[in-house]
Amino acid sequence: MSAHVKELLALAAARALDPSEAARVEAHLAGCAECARDAGEWRRLAEGLERLPTPRPSRALVARTVEAVEAHVAERTERAWNRAALGFLVAFAWTLAVLAWLVLDLLAGGLALRLESPIASTGVLYAAYLVAGWLTAGAAAVLLGRRRREEGRTV
Amino acid sequence: MDPDRDDAARLRRGDTAGLTGLMGRHQDRLFRYLLRLVGEEAVAEDTFQQTWVQVAERIGRYDTSRPFAPWLFTVARNLALDHLRRRRPESLEEVDEPAAPAGAQGDPLAHAVARQQSARLANAVAGLAPLDREVLSLRFEEDLALPQLAQTLGVPVPTAKARLYRALARLRGRMLATAPAEDWR
Numbered sequence: 057m058s059a060h061v062k063e064l065l066a067l068a069a070a071r072a073l074d075p076s077e078a079a080r081v082e083a084h085l086a087g088c089a090e091c092a093r094d095a096g097e098w099r100r101l102a103e104g105l106e107r108l109p110t111p112r113p114s115r116a117l118v119a120r121t122v123e124a125v126e127a128h129v130a131e132r133t134e135r136a137w138n139r140a141a142l143g144f145l146v147a148f149a150w151t152l153a154v155l156a157w158l159v160l161d162l163l164a165g166g167l168a169l170r171l172e173s174p175i176a177s178t179g180v181l182y183a184a185y186l187v188a189g190w191l192t193a194g195a196a197a198v199l200l201g202r203r204r205r206e207e208g209r210t211v
Numbered sequence: 212m213d214p215d216r217d218d219a220a221r222l223r224r225g226d227t228a229g230l231t232g233l234m235g236r237h238q239d240r241l242f243r244y245l246l247r248l249v250g251e252e253a254v255a256e257d258t259f260q261q262t263w264v265q266v267a268e269r270i271g272r273y274d275t276s277r278p279f280a281p282w283l284f285t286v287a288r289n290l291a292l293d294h295l296r297r298r299r300p301e302s303l304e305e306v307d308e309p310a311a312p313a314g315a316q317g318d319p320l321a322h323a324v325a326r327q328q329s330a331r332l333a334n335a336v337a338g339l340a341p342l343d344r345e346v347l348s349l350r351f352e353e354d355l356a357l358p359q360l361a362q363t364l365g366v367p368v369p370t371a372k373a374r375l376y377r378a379l380a381r382l383r384g385r386m387l388a389t390a391p392a393e394d395w396r
Contacts, residue, residue: 066379070350072357072372101383104332105351111252113242113259118234121260125267126227132268133225 065091069098149193157182215279223270230267237283240353244284247348248291248341258294262287284353284363288345295341335385343378350375 061084067073068081085092113121160182214232221229241262246255265286273282336344349355349363361371 062380063376066376066383067372070375070379072350072375097383098379101332101379101386102351104329105336105347105382107329108333108336108352109329110239110352111243111246112239113256117242117256117259118238121263122227122230122234124260125230125263128264128267129222129225129227129230 061091062094065095066098069095069102071102149189153186153189156185160185213279216275219270219273219275219279222267223273227267230263233266233279233283234263237280240280241283241287243352244345244348245287245291247336247344247352248288249294250337250341250344254294258287258291261290265290281359281363284349285365288363331389332386335382335389338385339378339381342374343381346371346374346378347382 064073064077064081068078073081081095085095215236218229218232222233223229238259242255242259245258245262246252249255249258262283266283269286273279336347339347346360346364349360355363357368357371357375360375361368364371364374366374
C-alpha cells in the first residue's frame with residue numbers, strides 16, 4: 057500500500073476529504089481487502105478520539121474569569137472616560153484662553169480710552185494670565201496623578 | 212441574529228452580560244482545546260482566564276460578519292503558543308514527557324473513565340507533541356471542518372490536511388506500540 061493511499065485512508069476516517077476523494081476511496085475499498093482492513097483501523101482510532109472524556113472548566117475558574125474580565129472592562133471604561141474628559145478639558149481651556157484674550161483686549165482698550173492714558177500692554181497682561189492659569193492646572197494635574205498612584209490605580 | 216454577535220456587540224459597549232453569554236456557549240470547548248494544547252491543567256486554567264480578558268480587551272477588533280468561535284480560538288491559540296514557546300523554545304512538534312491523560316487528575320469520574328478502554332487512547336494523545344494534540348482536538352473534539360481548522364491554525368488547507376494526517380499517523384504508531392489494533396475498541 058502506498059504512502060499516499062495510507063494518507064487518504066486516514067483522512068477519510070477523519071472525514072477530511074472532499075466528496076470526490078471520499079468517493080474514490082470508497083470505490084477502492086470495495087475491491088481491496090488490505091485497504092479495507094487498514095481503513096477499519098483508522099476508523100476505530102477516529103471513533104476513539106471522538107469519544108475521549110471531555111474536561112470542563114470548574115465553577116471556581118469560571119467565577120474567577122468573570123471577575124477578572126469585569127475588573128478589566130471597568131478599568132477600560134474608566135480609561136476611556138478619562139481620555140474623553142481630558143480631551144474636553146483641553147478643548148475647554150483653549151476656548152477659554154481665546155475668549156479671555158478677546159475680553160481682556162476689549163476691556164483694556166476701553167479702559168485706556170476712558171482714562172486717556174496708556175496702561176500696561178494687553179499682551180503682557182494676557183501672557184501673565186495664561187502662564188498663571190496653565191501652571192495652576194499643571195500643578196493640580198501632578199497632585200492628582202500622585203494621589204491616584206498612591207491609591208494603586210493604574211489609569 | 213447570531214447570539215454570539217449580539218453578545219460581542221454588548222461586550223464592546225462595556226456590558227459584561229455579553230461576556231456571560233459568550234462564555235456560556237464556548238467555555239467548555241475552549242477549556243478542552245486549551246487543555247489538549249498545553250497539556251497541563253494549571254496552565255490551561257491560566258490561559259483560559261487570559262483568553263477571556265484578551266477577548267474583552269480586543270473585542271473592538273472582532274469582525275462581527277465572521278463567526279466568533281474561530282476568532283476566540285485564535286486568541287486562545289496565540290496565548291497558549293506564547294506560553295509553550297517560553298517554556299520550551301526549541302520546538303512545539305516534540306513530545307511532552309509527562310503522558311498522564313489530560314484532565315484526569317483528582318477527578319473520580321475522569322479516573323473511572325480512564326480505567327476504561329479510552330484511557331489507552333487518552334494516554335497516547337497526551338504523549339503527542341502540542342501541535343499534534345491541537346490538530347486532533349480541533350478536528351475530532353471541536354468538530355471543525357478542514358477550512359475552519361486551517362483558519363484557526365493560520366495555515367493553508369493542504370498544510371492543515373498534512374498536519375492532521377501526520378498527527379493521526381503518530382497516534383496510530385503509539386497505539387500500535389501498546390496494543391494490536393483489534394484491541395483498540
